[in-house]
Amino acid sequence: MNPLGPGDPLRLGPYRLVGVLGAGGMGKVYFAHDNQGRPAAVKVLLPQLSNDRHMVQRFLREAEAARSVTGRGVARVLAAQTEGGRLWIASEFLAGPTLEQAVDTYGPLPDEALRALAASLADTLGAIHAAGLIHRDLKPANIVLTSSGPRVIDFGIARPEHGLTLTTTGQVPVTPGYGAPEQVLGQRVGPAADIFSLGAVLAYAASGVRTYSGGHVAAVQYEVVHGEPDLSRVPEPLRVLIGPCLAKDPAFRPSHDQISTAFAPPRRAERIWQQGALAADIQQRETSARQWSTLPGTVVAQPPGRRRFLAGLAAGAGVLAVGGGTAAWLLKGEKEPGGPGNGGTDTTKDAKAVPAGRPVWGPLPAADPWSPPARAVDGMVLFGARDGGLVAYGAADGKKKWVDVNVTPSSEFLVLPDGLLVAVDAGGSVHAFVPSSGKEQWSAAVDAYVLLAADDEALYFMTRDKKIRAVNTKTQKILWTVTSAFGSGYAAAGGGRLVLFSDAGDVRALDRRSGQQAWERLDLSNYGAIPAIHDDTAVLAGTSLRAVRLTDGKDVWSVPTGRGAHDWSSAVIEGDRVYTVATYMLHCRRLSDGAKVWATDVSASYQPMDSPHVVGDYVCTVTAKDPKSFDAVALHKDTGKPAWTHAQGSKKSLKLTSDGKRLFLLQNETVTAVSGGVA
Missing domain, CATH: 3.30.200.20 (Phosphorylase Kinase; domain 1)
Incomplete structure (x- = not known):
């Protein structure tokens, strides 16, 4: 994936x-x-x-x-x-390899497995035909092998039996070597066309090679119409069963019922999908699918009523949706069950009185578990609300301040240097809000799609046609627009540059005033990360942690990860210190020369786009030391010595943010503020 x-x-x-x-x-x-x-x-x-x-x-x-x-x-x-x-x-x-992948990896299927496959697929074709449809594109890539047996996917060119083909002259919507002769010729097809495809599939599964071949598509299609199938590598007992399926005349092909009877797999042959190397492959894929549900942004609770409609707008935009034009529908003073002032236990305390690492307030059941990481600004912590929309809580007291049901934080939202929160609506307009009240300050119809970064003069974003655009945040006028194939959601601005980090691990810097390319660096990483900028230096993560000059992109210093190590994660800079994660270690490096100050093994949960967070005298990240829980861990930022761990008791994704005084933990539906020991 x-x-x-x-x-x-x-x-x-x-x-x-x-x-x-x-x-x-x-x-x-x-x-x-x-x-x-x-x-x-x-x-x-x-x-x-x-x-x-x-x-x-x-x-x-x-x-x-x-x-x-x-x-x-x-x-x-x-x-x-x-x-x-x-x-x-x-x-x-469906968690499992396709038949094509399985044969390519493990070789042809043995006799029992092939018979079980044939009987299952014949029964499935019977169900498809009983619905009055012809699949028309049965092939190994459209068959998934799961722990419960083969499953047919992709009805992209399926049609009713009486329907004509979907082609125009000279086009054949079928995979060469698997479509029946009548299908290749653009004639009307019936259930027998799927039987031909089944025969070609079974021949491939039994031999590991296609039964029709040629130097190019036309040659393969010619063999299907005029040639004979090559079944020489198919075992003899199976060859006599598969051969009739490949008859040129549809009338001479067996029915799906006849195939099920002829192949007659032995009792419990279906266990082939539950044992051996193939079963281990399937099980590993099932495990991966379950793990994906614990990663950031895997499940979305669908909001009811009007909020469902707004979530639909967010889906169309792929970014924040701010419905209702410039209107802000604020629901002030709502109460959260179990939170401060709601009849539950009030865990709110003054940060100065709470020891570092101890909860200041929460956990509150208030968050959309798949909200982007929270944003802390102007005494507020903002995140996606449990029932939809954007919610703001007091960072110090944990009390709800306002909710805007028209804003669905389905993607990154940014804070400008002047403290305004910015979001994008489904029509491409940018809206700026006052975080303390939710009041809208300005909006601009600028065809925005994905917000990238901001500095003291401009907001940078990607348009819907993948161009990079800058808008003046004071006048809301477009400063420049450049065409770029370097689309990226990972960016930072500073030092006169907009630095873009692509998913492929390439980095490009644009001049802030003109949008023209200043420099680029290729193949720095295996994936995108968020650059960290300080004065005239950018720190870039990847296979090496490197500091580069913003003026020309040349290395100031570079530190490799080492063989077999995880890439460096996004970094955070404080003063002359760079904090980052690589291979379960939390590192502190000097910004001036990259020299190691300290490195401590914290069994870090490796998330390349997430940087550590500095909170008071501590630097914090997510640890997976407990195999049953993702927890927050803090080290003394000067020495790297362990300070405290805040146990969460859950393996759900844990996202951190900080306002410099408190660490905010968003996990599942709960938000917790943890003291950094600073007033």
């Missing part, structure tokens, strides 16, 4: 998107979770195709086709949006 890019949506209906499972010419498939933590695969039509009537109709047909098929052999459709906004289909997430 690949990480989400800046242009990917974060929410679609009740689903929170976590990563990209695959992509094609028609759409992308994302890994997602619903509000109950149930995984799903969400297929989304590419935005640029939303005005293509042919592609939209094809996508709608896929949704309806997949919905109409029931049975354990297909991926069940869970939900879909087929009108208005971005079109998507959510189906069961």
